[in-house]
Amino acid sequence: MSTTDLPYLIAFSTIPSIGAATIVRLRSFFKTFEEAWNAPAREYQRAGVPEKSAMLLADATKHLVPSEELEKVRQAGINPIAIDDPAYPHLLREIPDSPQLLYCRGNLPGIRPTVAIVGTRKATDYGREVARRMSHELAIRGISIISGLALGIDATAHESAVDALGHTTAVLGSGLDHVYPVANAQLARRIVETGGCLISEFALGVQAQKFHFPVRNRIIAGLSLGIVVVEGNKDSGSLITARLGLDYNREVMAVPGDILRTASTGTNDLLKAGARPITCVDDILDALYLEHFKERHTGVDKPATFDNNQQHTQLTDNEKALLSVLEREPKHIDEIVKMSKLQVSIVNSTLSMMEMRGLVKQLGGMKYIRII
Template sequence: MSLGLREWLVVAHLPQLGPRRLAEVRAQRPAWPHGWLAVLPAAARDALRLWLERPAASPIQARLEQALAWEARDDAHHLLYPEHPAWPALLDELPDPPPLLWAHGDLAALDPPGLAIVGTRRPTRDGLDNAARFAGELAASGFCVISGMAMGIDGRAHQAALDAAGPSIGVLGCGIDVVYPSRHGELYRAMREGGGLLLSEHAPGTRANPVFFPRRNRLITGLSRGVLVVEAAEKSGSLISARLATEQNREVFVLPGSLNNPQARGCLKLIRQGATMVLERDDILDELGPWARPVASADAPPGASALAAASARGPADPILDLLSDAPTPLDLVIELSGRDFAHCQQRLLELELEGLVAQAPGGWVRLAGR
């Protein structure tokens, strides 16, 4: 029997049942609820039995009702659990996936492949510029940019992805309704309202705590196909992310830096340990293989993608024909063309490189005379 939201809310609040122990229980595929009672540790078993027999007497019931009320309060509020249609399947590869994720924003951000971008909270100007460039180009190539909403590299990567009209996911080390750091209030608003998504395994109201951030990092990398380290000192949380990515069988990409830049020492160390050094976006796309390019429709005949690309270079390009000198939002391009997000982003980038279109406030424009 599959567990629904109410059951997962109960499981998430059982005592002495952390994510790793819960994964071990789930691996036994116990039936609900008697199979769970048989394999849970004593404290969790007793708490579950109390809720099953006398829910009003259980402290879990109040938390369950609070969670359901939070989700019902706003259409952009979501509670994700392993049986949910939008649950990120990559998280099930972790030895300690969360039983529940609080989400605020657009769940469509979970659809494209994810690429994490992480780095120091005290970046150089070059580091900020590189984070913005790679995030924008990866978002335009059909990736969702994932990071931790921290100051420095994280925040710049999120903003650049949104500026490129691409999705971005921010994974929090606090409650979903807590703005941390406080100066990122505008970024939080942009993420919630501009096609981004905020995720947390902590209930609303949970204040940020240093002990939460290393565990948050496992979700940033766990949601991603790879992680790009932009700048990192020798002792840096970004190195924890790189280690976790390696343990999770994710690709680790690193931007090299100057020997004289203390914020590059960690990156140079990762390269020495075997991480992939990258200089441009295509270095990442080439390494990620099939995840790096839009996939042709299963109904298309062999060679259809090549024919489509060839015809796109001609005068009857279906994406180009939708644009004019007035900005057209990306979501409208997707709706009018009938193509998916990844295809439209990739084609618009190609047209931009060919000098046929450009990004402008409010969307994409066709350049005069093109």
Template sequence: MEERWILLGLYEMEGIGKKSISKLIEGGHLLQEMFLYDEGDWIAAGMRRDQAARLAKCFDVNWVESRRQHVYDRGIEVITYLDSNYPILMKETPQPPWIMYARGDIQLLHQPSIAMVGTRMPTVYGRKVAEKLAEQLSQAGLTVVSGLARGIDRVCHESVLRANGKTIAVFGTGIDCCVYPPENRGLAEQIAEKGLLLSEYPLGTKARQGLFPERNRIIAGLTLGTLVVEADVRSGSLITADAALEAGRDVFAVPGPITSPKSRGAHNLIRQGAKMVTCADDLLEEYRLDLQNVEQLPYNRERSPEKLDLAERSWFPKVERTADENRVIVLLEQEELTVDQLIDRLGWDFGHLHSVLLSLIIKKQIRQLPGTKYARV
């Protein structure tokens, strides 16, 4: 049996989550051998007793075949981390999904794309801006990726479809029958026919707290950058922007009226170094050369961006740094440092340091490591 299907069967086993699978794979356990494991073997592999008991009882060839047939019967395509057609940019993120379920044109996963996100309750201004930018970006050759939520997400998907462009909707539920919000069910069907529906959650997964913020990392991870159209300071869109930064991607933001609370989150991003977008060309100029030569996009490179010389990373914009940013760069070029170590060496307060670090992350000059450490890119 193919390993990709064994991985699917393991992924869909009740009580076995992404972290459990990571523990098994990183522990050197071979998928083909897992059919032979008894309860003791599963415990030795790091599973809890309840997980081990369930796996020993249910995880076999018949279970895996039943899960494969389940998705096949519903016309769903499965993309696993082991597949050659797994999106390269997604694989390079800190938490790539082990499994993704898809309906529609999966080739869009390998085309240049941009994420567009924003508030679920946009102003008239926000709607008009989102509609116009989505149309222009799609006509320029970018696939627009969003989350099928109310508000800005929906406006962007609809605008792209009207312009005969391509769009991807990333679900925070299963993609078979659990469209959320329900009023977007018709829009989801249109996207399935002309674009792509995508989710990391097994079929039948219903909406619940925590799933939507988690899926935002996929919206950001699939794309060259994330454009925040309209967002308050507590908007979920800022989670997508944070995920983009964590993945080393560009962050853009649309300015709005200074009297509008709906623009405060976007204004904060701009203040911290995100590129301001007032028209499609503000964003397109960062990628225009690569869009004219799709073979040179990071989607189609054999090497990952992190392994490339900075001079080769032509899809990243050139940036200027402040004096304080240069002081941080000098320290991080020598070694990886924690926040506390940086405060000790620089003599700054936490607020100022955090602002400088965030700006450098946005400019792709440094990256955050586990344990609040920072390193030079």
């Protein structure tokens, strides 16, 4: 997408009657969002937009100035990222219903492996302690914690990652200027201040609504290599995230809970349905092919220095496969996955470890070059 088209996409996202499905229809039918913006209602109907929505859409475009909407976003310190932007998270782009636009404040996970830790808002002491320990142990190993900034398990997972000086990403069900719940506004600020990220597909000014959270949950699942459900009853929203994870071919994991507590009925049902049981961090790392991350990473260690021959003798099969497709010219991770024929989760985790060892380098925009 050209930079001249971005303001129109942002402006479309601010129209209350326009959902993600409508934006996808417009993108498929029109050559550009600028062309869509200037189209009459009958053209929206030809694109598959229902008549009433088409009329509302045509009326709204007369009262909004796209360049002003873009400026509002930038003035708020928010980075808008369209789906075809190289900075758009590659795992999220894989899912069939990817958001066409993300609003981001802070630093995206980048090459870090990502694990979602989710669960009930009404967490028990047991659930909070499990979330705290697992988030801490993953964060100190360089893994980004993904969650939804809700009370209970989500907030505990974010707080633990921040306290560990690790990276965490909070996905909101509201605009980034309306953090919900308000009780977690300070936590949201800490996440950004310590190098993490807030993400939403909802435009500025959008308040949290109940129906937003299942929509938000698909982003949590899409951003993650795997999903750990710590605690939740049969009606917990975290089970929606787990089901979406299955649809997206993500690893779904659950923590066994007390069979006498309602708070564990959902997670125990997940286990009976085939979710991977998790009792320690190593279980997560093994499930996601992240064995290299079992050692703690402080983020300040220098890559080991060997001569090239010694490095080649210490390479794993996956590392050799990736080096064979990498060159001195930058190559996007999507191309690396296609050429190596490895799973995305394996490519992501292996590249992370290779960068720490000084074998490859990320140049931004999810592009890599080999160093050795």
